[in-house]
Amino acid sequence: MDLRVTGSAPPSPFLSARDLFETEYDLSLPVRVRIREDPDERTWTSHPGEYHVLNISRQAATSAMARELALHEFAHMHRNERGHPSHTQSTDEALFLALSGRSVERHKLAHCYQIANHMKDIYADDITLTLGPADKLVSFLESGLAAALADRPAPSRAGFERISPAADPEITVVNAAFALALVERHGLVGEDHRLYDLAHAAVRDAPGVGFEAFKRRFRDLRNDPDESEYRKALVDATRTYATATDAQAAD
Structure with missing residues (x-):
């Protein structure tokens, strides 16, 4: 999985989520993680075409749930790619x-x-x-x-x-x-x-x-x-x- 993290948060939870996700699944398209400063920004995924975007607040991205939230969004991307x-x-x-x-x-x-x-x-x-x-x-x-x-x-x-x-x-x-x-x-x-x-x-x-x-x-x-x-x-x-x-x- 091609994963890139942009914004003011450490990439480690997302890299860890990627490694765990890839033990059973994979994504064909690249993933771009965008860290938002608004603490009320809901974690969500978009699919603009040639890649997926994981939008997440910095507060969520630095929380104890960061890896689990990323895994959840990777699963949405997988469902999207498979046409569920x-x-x-x-x-x-x-x-x-x-x-x-x-x-x-x-x-x-x-x-x-x-x-x-x-x-x-x-x-x-x-x-x-x-x-x-x-x-x-x-x-x-x-x-x-x-x-x-x-x-x-x-x-x-x-x-x-x-x-x-x-x-x-x-x-x-x-x-x-x-x-x-x-x-x-x-x-x-x-x-x-x-x-x-x-x-x-x-x-x-x-x-x-x-x-x-x-x-x-x-x-x-x-x-x-x-x-x-x-x-x-x-x-x-x-x-x-x-x-x-x-x-x-x-x-």
Whole structure:
């Protein structure tokens, strides 16, 4: 793999990730790692044509998760090169099919894109989880969900107290479903793991979203769907979320 790192971060985590990735997989196109100064910059991959680009904040690139984040993005690149439907299906097209004729608030549309990203991440992590211990990933999922539950505002009305943050409790449920789907898909934790307690706390705040249904959707994604099957799964997931959150808002 031709790998080049540009920006103010040491290249060692990316070189280590490359060496581990190449024990089982390879990439045909070169990889350019671009370190961003914005600490809020989300780690993401683009495919401009003749090479892949891994964009990552300097904060993430110098964190304890740097190697694991790089492995995850290499897996996305591998799925893209192999033409896996999860990475070739246009998200815009699927969301248009799912939400046609429906008025959707901007923040809920962003949630639908996040659901699409979760489905891509399932297939990327099917690769990364063959490459080594999953302890860091499980801790990462746990800390992310705990952080989403940490900001507890005052009760909004008598007898009702939010368990998850006032902002976007519905997508917190979906994020919890994704985390548990991933660990159950690969048998990473037992039923007494703290992730389950965190997920139950999130569900109490938005019970109408359908946590168990979303967990099954993510967990049971078939390894090698064809384009039509994957498009249907993505359309159904986003349409279900839009319908469920509309009903929750009405309640």
